[in-house]
Amino acid sequence: MDIGIIGATGYGGVELFRLLYNHPEVKTINLYSSSQSGEFIQEIYSHLNNEEYVLKDLDTEVMKQQLDVIFLATPAGVSSELTPQLAGGKGVVIDLSGDLRLNSPEEYTAWYKKAPASEEVLKQSVYGLSEWNKEAIQSAKIIANPGCYPTAALIGLGPVMHERLADPSRIIIDAKSGVSGAGKNSNHVTHFANTQENFRIYKVNQHQHIPEIEQQLGNWNEETEPITFSTHLVPMTRGIMATMYVELNNVLSLEELVDLYQTAYKDHPFVRVRGAGDFPCTRDVYASNYCDIGLAMDERTGRLTIVAVIDNLMKGAASQAVQNMNLTQGIDETTGLMHVPVYP
Amino acid sequence: MDIGIIGATGYGGVELFRLLYNHPEVKTINLYSSSQSGEFIQEIYSHLNNEEYVLKDLDTEVMKQQLDVIFLATPAGVSSELTPQLAGGKGVVIDLSGDLRLNSPEEYTAWYKKAPASEEVLKQSVYGLSEWNKEAIQSAKIIANPGCYPTAALIGLGPVMHERLADPSRIIIDAKSGVSGAGKNSNHVTHFANTQENFRIYKVNQHQHIPEIEQQLGNWNEETEPITFSTHLVPMTRGIMATMYVELNNVLSLEELVDLYQTAYKDHPFVRVRGAGDFPCTRDVYASNYCDIGLAMDERTGRLTIVAVIDNLMKGAASQAVQNMNLTQGIDETTGLMHVPVYP
Amino acid sequence: MDIGIIGATGYGGVELFRLLYNHPEVKTINLYSSSQSGEFIQEIYSHLNNEEYVLKDLDTEVMKQQLDVIFLATPAGVSSELTPQLAGGKGVVIDLSGDLRLNSPEEYTAWYKKAPASEEVLKQSVYGLSEWNKEAIQSAKIIANPGCYPTAALIGLGPVMHERLADPSRIIIDAKSGVSGAGKNSNHVTHFANTQENFRIYKVNQHQHIPEIEQQLGNWNEETEPITFSTHLVPMTRGIMATMYVELNNVLSLEELVDLYQTAYKDHPFVRVRGAGDFPCTRDVYASNYCDIGLAMDERTGRLTIVAVIDNLMKGAASQAVQNMNLTQGIDETTGLMHVPVYP
Amino acid sequence: MDIGIIGATGYGGVELFRLLYNHPEVKTINLYSSSQSGEFIQEIYSHLNNEEYVLKDLDTEVMKQQLDVIFLATPAGVSSELTPQLAGGKGVVIDLSGDLRLNSPEEYTAWYKKAPASEEVLKQSVYGLSEWNKEAIQSAKIIANPGCYPTAALIGLGPVMHERLADPSRIIIDAKSGVSGAGKNSNHVTHFANTQENFRIYKVNQHQHIPEIEQQLGNWNEETEPITFSTHLVPMTRGIMATMYVELNNVLSLEELVDLYQTAYKDHPFVRVRGAGDFPCTRDVYASNYCDIGLAMDERTGRLTIVAVIDNLMKGAASQAVQNMNLTQGIDETTGLMHVPVYP
Structure with missing residues (x-):
């Protein structure tokens, strides 16, 4: 080619x-x-x-x-x-x-x-x-x-949204990215002394990846309402973690959810779904095309926490x-x- | 003394x-x-x-x-x-x-x-x-x-909870901490090569600071229900950011909320509430006793995002x-x- | 005042x-x-x-x-x-x-x-x-x-130069600094992604602190010849280490050298001379006015290695x-x- | 295979x-x-x-x-x-x-x-x-x-030593390494909080790679005397830089030296010799098998500075x-x- x-x-x-x-x-x-x-x-x-x-x-x-x-x-x-x-x-x-x-x-x-x-x-x-x-x-x-954040968010939300198991009016995504997401331009925020040993939130509710995520969620469930989406800057170069909070329409056990995800991605070699109680970190996918996913079902609150990690410059x-x-x-x-x- | x-x-x-x-x-x-x-x-x-x-x-x-x-x-x-x-x-x-x-x-x-x-x-x-x-x-x-995470979370949630403005059944706290929170013991997680250029989630729904936060929220509003609380490890030594997602009982503008917070903390010199659209980063309070707070009101979703930062070894x-x-x-x-x- | x-x-x-x-x-x-x-x-x-x-x-x-x-x-x-x-x-x-x-x-x-x-x-x-x-x-x-590098270098070299114990024609200083030494301007080198997980040498033999060091060395010993001086950028914000290589005119034991240094600085509370075999790291002086010094006498080569650390924004x-x-x-x-x- | x-x-x-x-x-x-x-x-x-x-x-x-x-x-x-x-x-x-x-x-x-x-x-x-x-x-x-430090040092010194252009009694190597060189064991030194935002010297004159370097230098020139060799820990995971100070037996210009090196390595695709005035940083060889070399000839002192970088886990x-x-x-x-x- x-x-x-x-x-x-x-x-x-x-x-x-x-x-x-x-x-x-x-x-x-x-x-x-x-x-x-x-x-x-x-x-x-x-x-x-x-x-x-x-x-x-x-x-x-x-x-x-x-x-x-x-x-x-x-x-x-x-x-x-x-x-x-x-x-x-x-x-x-x-x-x-x-x-x-x-x-x-x-x-x-x-x-x-x-x-x-x-x-x-x-x-x-x-x-x-x-x-x-x-x-x-x-x-x-x-x-x-796709954008870097949407890739992590959508691979993470896909199975429960596609199966219409999640309440589409209550999706909260707390996303974190390494500095390379800001590109190679030098400015106050990308200056080493302002980023190392620092953790920053930015573009709260205003990130341009919001409509991209909502559009695909809407493809899966047309009742999707506006999402809450926060982006943070981590003092590292590569990597995104999206921590997502979802309410399920029906009670499902963690094991059922892990099974749902592993089935959904079984023919997709770049998505690796962790077993119950196991969560990925961004280093697990560094310089690779993988998206790793971990799940937690909280019986106290009934909320599902979905964690998805990618390398923002690679899979993202x-x-x-x-x-x-x-x-x-x-x-x-x-x-x-x-x-x-x-x-x- | x-x-x-x-x-x-x-x-x-x-x-x-x-x-x-x-x-x-x-x-x-x-x-x-x-x-x-x-x-x-x-x-x-x-x-x-x-x-x-x-x-x-x-x-x-x-x-x-x-x-x-x-x-x-x-x-x-x-x-x-x-x-x-x-x-x-x-x-x-x-x-x-x-x-x-x-x-x-x-x-x-x-x-x-x-x-x-x-x-x-x-x-x-x-x-x-x-x-x-x-x-x-x-x-x-x-x-x-108080614990490090509860300090950030409770100073951040105090004004809306004390005034009973927040829905006490829908509180989500996404917290991030530097590595010093894990103490001086050496182990796999605190090893430099496993932490630098890495972002990790841990103790999902299981952190021992959860009941401490819920107890004080219950003091403010006895209808408080179990919270969703996630903790992440940031590749830095000091600093905590708590990003909190809250639903308000009544519609309030961002300006009203900033005013509520600035009034609540006006006699408390170590709490610094930012103006509308301005958010603190952890570096802003490094090696100090300050807790800095930023607020965002999302008109699309009706949700309030509260950001609180502290130095975990200091104010925490x-x-x-x-x-x-x-x-x-x-x-x-x-x-x-x-x-x-x-x-x- | x-x-x-x-x-x-x-x-x-x-x-x-x-x-x-x-x-x-x-x-x-x-x-x-x-x-x-x-x-x-x-x-x-x-x-x-x-x-x-x-x-x-x-x-x-x-x-x-x-x-x-x-x-x-x-x-x-x-x-x-x-x-x-x-x-x-x-x-x-x-x-x-x-x-x-x-x-x-x-x-x-x-x-x-x-x-x-x-x-x-x-x-x-x-x-x-x-x-x-x-x-x-x-x-x-x-x-x-004084400049940041000269402060570390001169406090480190002072005792042996002042006592004319060192060969003034063979002084080599290998210096390392955190990024804050480059100031707050944003550019390619201070960009986080170019500095974190990176180690860089710069201004080889051309740093403007060279004549400042030579001038003071010349005050101690007028036979001082041009020095070799290299500067490196460490992926950290604060701190300087100068590793200095000196040849002594006469054989001195490490204990005698430690004693010489401790005596020279005994009335100077901000200079801390380590005992034999003990070396400071930059973290030891972080955000303080201290200059810490360690010494090594190599019997195989007859060369003395002097290590001096400061916080470049503080003592520097x-x-x-x-x-x-x-x-x-x-x-x-x-x-x-x-x-x-x-x-x- | x-x-x-x-x-x-x-x-x-x-x-x-x-x-x-x-x-x-x-x-x-x-x-x-x-x-x-x-x-x-x-x-x-x-x-x-x-x-x-x-x-x-x-x-x-x-x-x-x-x-x-x-x-x-x-x-x-x-x-x-x-x-x-x-x-x-x-x-x-x-x-x-x-x-x-x-x-x-x-x-x-x-x-x-x-x-x-x-x-x-x-x-x-x-x-x-x-x-x-x-x-x-x-x-x-x-x-x-070969060991990680010897690889960088010997590729850097090879051309001038092999041609017997360098004084074999006056070789000083100031080496710096990322933390992965210390292996995966967790201890005080590899703890994130002791390494990040810190620069450390260790094993001064006592590193076990010293005799390995001297043995190969001796193969090139049997008059090689004990070297001075210092090792430092850089707050990064991968990468070694060896900064080497050498005295030449005869006056050579920087251009002649660059030519000597480029000729010596012209059939060796993993050694990249930089042009006059250009120096590599460790990031230039990250996760690769390259060894990059830069040279500086100081007319004030007559000393040659040789800089060699490798990824310690790869070429090292x-x-x-x-x-x-x-x-x-x-x-x-x-x-x-x-x-x-x-x-x-």
């Missing part, structure tokens, strides 16, 4: 490069950057010291003719403009930004404060939550790769995008993705 | 020493340790390299006669035995463990899996939540210093104990505690 | 504020900032949430009349211009930048790439290495507070400046500085 | 498993553990949650018959006993401990305080510094995989062992090792 990565100098782009560099079905990787074209990638990232890749200028016509897969690892607001220029060619477009995820242009503008993509592009876009949308992804030409971005690439190309979805998590 | 610290070699004890060493009303500090008596404190803690303090054996009779304040910085299960031997003397006993906090011996045993203190001792013990129990503390002879343990000491000794509660948080 | 801090919004300034806020001899603290005058300090630093201090514009005439001590916590290049305007008044000027430390204007320009201070100002400036220049400091009107900047203030004001040098290091 | 890993539950063993799991030439991986045989590896390491590998008891006869490569990832003192039982069979033995590295049994006992391996085993053992001993490794049946242990495995098995040395460093 011949691959293009647009926005190759961001965290998402450089992580895609790392994965595709060792992907057995990838023949060429072409890196594009509007701001830094002409530079070698190792001039920007010193860990890539021996890679002789030059950042190219975009040439959408050539790309449409030559590339099998084009990844957009660009900020919100860029993909909505680029996708129409890249779609309709030989390859599949996989967008890692939030531009193509929301069906409603109004919702997009309300949360992202930007002009939305065209309705035509939005209609063609398939939501790339690999475990829950596999068939549609396999035949898609444009894929909206680049490796899920490669999983989606695999699905569209008719190869096994695990190809090039069976990394053992890096530990310690 | 002449002071004794029992359990001087734990994190709580060494932090008490740090505070009392520069407290203007403290004349002598006596350190006690059953396991390491005879050693100099600097043989155990190299940062105390120039302090010539010898760890003494307990002599409860002498202590009762000579000491104005005795701090118990011992693990659960020890204070229940020592307190009867130390009470009834000249001084005040302030216990930093969980042994004397719960009115019900049955609850204690259920959550702590240990034999409870005698009912007589429990009856004399005053819960040392300084901001909400000031009068009782001022005349107490035995003080049960040692400095709140000194605040209580000040109250019992008839001196200004801020004496020796007006530290500016250490930043960066 | 009435105090002024110019450059109050940098790390040095905010640390000075923290120390002076609880200094028993300080009556007023006046904060100055050219870029942010008119703002409250808590709008810039959220940990100072209850401090009602307004940043003022400079008025050098008023300051000269009213202030007992004026701290310059400004970047290199500013103090050389401000000092002449502030000197000659009632108070003492203590400069935390590098502008007044080098006797030679040429050396200053060579290393700092800026215009030097006037020769007149340089002649009046006293190098504020408290332990080695106490008398001159006591009567000084302008003090050049703010608290040494307050120590110098105390000396100039005729009060005990430990006043307001007897902090127990914060641990853990 | 059929592989065995003895000591599979340590950091070295689990890292070998991660690498061999995706190695294209590996057919089976057999894990052995004397202390935990019968357990599944995922009961010990939760990140391996879906791997159904059972820890086996040692059966050296079967192993000798069946296994192509046996890795010993055991502590010092174990390999010296096991190697004679495993050698002489079908496969190659690769020992990651220090037991087989020193030619002299007396030196081993002096530094390791343990009984040495038999002289016969020591004679058969080939030092596995892949870049400098390739031919001998290719035909070896027993390989002593497991991935170098796999590189050696590849060499012994007649396959390209890069097979299964072309990981792009994980960033950020």
Whole structure:
């Protein structure tokens, strides 16, 4: 396969490069950057010291003719403009930004404060939550790769929502992320001295991933009401944990719930459901495509606590995008993705 | 004042020493340790390299006669035995463990899996939540210093619970703590390689601070039902954030809520309530006795999010104990505690 | 005393504020900032949430009349211009930048790439290495507070250099610092994701603290030759360790060396010399004014290894400046500085 | 290939498993553990949650018959006993401990305080510094995989020592390592609260890697004298930097030195020599087999500073062992090792 990565100098782009560099079905990787074209990638990232890749200028016509897969690892607001220029060619477009995820242009503008993509592009876009949308992804030409928080939240909530076991009016998600989620730009919050030995809450009730989560919950249960969603910054680089509080419509034991989850994901090798009483930590999935899930049923309160962890740059971005690439190309979805998590 | 610290070699004890060493009303500090008596404190803690303090054996009779304040910085299960031997003397006993906090011996045993203190001792013990129990503390002879998580949770929930504005059947607390909360013992979880670049959940629905929080919430509103309470380990040494989700009985604007909180704490110099839209991070209170609070009212869901941060070793343990000491000794509660948080 | 801090919004300034806020001899603290005058300090630093201090514009005439001590916590290049305007008044000027430390204007320009201070100002400036220049400091009107690396290096090398025991042509200093040494500006290097779980070397042989160290070494031994000096960035916020390699002119045992150091610093309460075989770590001096020293004499090589640790923002900047203030004001040098290091 | 890993539950063993799991030439991986045989590896390491590998008891006869490569990832003192039982069979033995590295049994006992391996085993053992001993490794049946510090130090010093350009009596190595180097045992030093926000020096002049470095330096130049070698603990999990100070016999420019290094390593894909003025950080090689090198020639002092970085668990242990495995098995040395460093 011949691959293009647009926005190759961001965290998402450089992580895609790392994965595709060792992907057995990838023949060429072409890196594009509007701001830094002409530079070698190792001039920007010193860990890539021996890679002789030059950042190219975009040439959408050539790309449409030559590339099998084009990844957009660009900020919100860029993909909505680029996708129409890249779609309709030989390859599949996989967008890692939030531009193509929301069906409603109004919702997009309300949360992202930007002009939305065209309705035509939005209609063609398939939501790339690999475990829950596999068939549609396999035949898609444009894929909206899910956000990092929605990936953890939706894989965690999927089984009880899909089975309509959870009260859709009382969903609370308390999410925590490493600093790489904020991207590579330097600012007051990403400054080491403000983040190390610190724990921070941000965008309370205002995170742009809220409508994305609600949209998919609504697909599972149209009675879904607005969720409560909080995001926190953990003094680490990678990793997301979503701790989710749910009320069940009927009494279920922890063992029944574990069984429900293990059954739901039994054909999905990247979701690992823990046994009763066992909870994952973010390190368990570091630098891998896994989403690990733990469950607790509190008999005192009747509430279910669901814990889901991912690596935000992997399952929350680049490796899920490669999983989606695999699905569209008719190869096994695990190809090039069976990394053992890096530990310690 | 002449002071004794029992359990001087734990994190709580060494932090008490740090505070009392520069407290203007403290004349002598006596350190006690059953396991390491005879050693100099600097043989155990190299940062105390120039302090010539010898760890003494307990002599409860002498202590009762000579000491104005005795701090118990011992693990659960020890204070229940020592307190009867130390009470009834000249001084005040302030216990930093969980042994004397719960009115019900049955609850204690259920959550702590240990034999409870005698009912007589429990009856004399005053819960040392300084901001909400000031009068009782001022005349107490035995003080049960609150746990770290309950301090953050209760200062955060106090105003809406005391005014009966919150639905007492739907309280969810998602709490996060630095590693020092686990104490100085070395084990798999406190190993650097298992904690740095990692985020972990633990004791889901099973933390022994749950009944302590419920007891005080019940004091404010007897209709309080079991709470949902989750605890997480943050890769940092100090700091707690409690993110709390509450449903209000009546519609209140964010401005009204901020006003309610600022009024409730206006005579309490260690509680700092942020303005609308402003949230504290744990670094804001590092190495200080402050509890900082932020509030968010979500119009989409009708839920209130309350954020409270403390330094778990300070307001969550040692400095709140000194605040209580000040109250019992008839001196200004801020004496020796007006530290500016250490930043960066 | 009435105090002024110019450059109050940098790390040095905010640390000075923290120390002076609880200094028993300080009556007023006046904060100055050219870029942010008119703002409250808590709008810039959220940990100072209850401090009602307004940043003022400079008025050098008023300051000269009213202030007992004026701290310059400004970047290199500013103090050389401000000092002449502030000197000659009632108070003492203590400069935390590098502008007044080098006797030679040429050396200053060579290393700092800026215009030097006037020769007149340089002649009046006293190098504020408290332990080695106490008398001159006591009567000084302008003090050049030492740099963070030079403080650790010179306290570590002082005894063997002053006694001319070390070969002055073979001094190698391998220094390591926390990130706060880079200041509060956000850039690629201070970004959390580039610093956490990373160890970096920088400014090899080119750090501007080199001539400052050599100048003082030359005061002790005029045969001092250029030193080798490397600086590294440690993924932590505070702390410096200087590991120094020295060849002795004569054979001395480790015990003799420890004795030499303990004697040299016996009247200096902020220098703590460890016994043979014991080495300090940076945490031992965290948030304190201490400099801890450890020594190793290698019989295989005949080389002496000297280890010195400080908190770069304290003994390496703010608290040494307050120590110098105390000396100039005729009060005990430990006043307001007897902090127990914060641990853990 | 059929592989065995003895000591599979340590950091070295689990890292070998991660690498061999995706190695294209590996057919089976057999894990052995004397202390935990019968357990599944995922009961010990939760990140391996879906791997159904059972820890086996040692059966050296079967192993000798069946296994192509046996890795010993055991502590010092174990390999010296096991190697004679495993050698002489079908496969190659690769020992990651220090037991087989020193030619002299007396030196081993002096530094390791343990009984040495038999002289016969020591004679058969080939030092596995892949870049400098390739031919001998290719035909070896027993390989002593180098220590983490020696790997960085020797790759860094190799070109100038091999060419006899450096004064062999004046070599100073100031080395820094992440905490994983201390292994998975929990103790005071590996406790998070004692390591995070801390920088520590340890084993000054006494590290057991000293004779290993000196032995290889002596191979290059028999006039090598005892080196000065200091080791420090960095608050990070992975990574080593060795900062080395060398005096050259003849004047060479930085450009000549860079050229010398680039030429020396031009056929060694895992050593990346930086251009003049460019220095690597440990993050540049994270989770990879690279050793990156930077050079500085100080005209003021005439001293050369050499900086070498590796991932201590990879090039410093497991991935170098796999590189050696590849060499012994007649396959390209890069097979299964072309990981792009994980960033950020």
